Amino acid sequence: MFHIITNELLTCSIIEKGAEIRSLKNNKTGQEYIWQIDPDVWRSSSPPLFPAIGTIKGDKIIYKDKEYPMPKHGIARDNDAFEFKQLSASSCSYTLTHSEATHHLYPFKFSFTITYTLENNRLLMSYNVVNLDSEPMYFTCGGHTAYACPVTATKALSDYVIEFPEVQERSSHTLNNQGLLTSTMRKVETNGALLPLSKTIFNDDALIFSEIDYSWVRLRESAKTKGLVIRFTGYPHLALWAQPGADYVCIEPWLGLPDAENESLDITKKSTYTKLVPQEQFSITIETEVEE
DSSP: OOOEEEEESSSEEEEGGGGGGEEEEEETOOOOOOOOOOOOTTOOSOOOBBOSSSSOOOGGEETTTEEEEOTTSSSSOOOOOOEEEEETTTEEEEEEEOOHHHHTTOOOOOEEEEEEEEEEEEEEEEEEEEEOOOSSSEEOOOEEEEEEESTTTTTTTGGGGEEOSOOEEEEEEOOOOOSSSSEEEEEEOOBTTEEEEEEETTTTOEEEEOSSSSSSSEETTTTTTTTTEEEEHHHHHHEEEETTTTTEEEEEEEESSSBBTTSBGGGGGGGTTTEEEEEEEEEEEEEEEEEO
């Protein structure tokens, strides 16, 4: 089932299963900013990542000597147990609460809520995590939104750039053939503060920037100054990814990272996971601004 939120400028469509954005349109022009799914290319458009990001070493976690299978990107993606609430015409929320089904994969009692809100020319995607357990819980979370690129049939991916706030040398983590972080970094070639996009830029998988000191990037045509600004205050990592040659780019603020080759299977020892004490909650937001 799809749910709609709208205001005077934008309309957003979200599918209940997985609480995943499927459309963000400009009401005036009809322009679509979210990649429209082609299952032969990629079966998602904006899966929420919780309580894990990327590949989990051994496809499992260990907690108190017990093993739990953990799928790539966690348990929220494609989950059909989200509880929907329409908060207003321009806002709605989806809550995934611990259950017998989640306990087979993730040992903690929790509440994970995604709230989508349209404010003027911005879409806010807010994550709220609550530890409902009597023990500390460990998690990470992040976004994985695929923005249509190009947004018009007359342009190509190579006509677009990712704009960073300032000029600096940039290096990306590398992944092995299992999707685990290696100890090797690779230099990312930029043109000043701009990262030119191309059909081959993701041939070696995602670009993963860690411990970043900026809180926004802009996706735009190289010949223009405006586009989509993605803001992610509080996120220490950023990934960029697409299937090679596809007509989208995923801009992914991450709270943590995929497992490294030498990562512990014990979830309490994961190097980039967040710890919440009982009854503590954590909130963080990703904002997409449509510039005019």
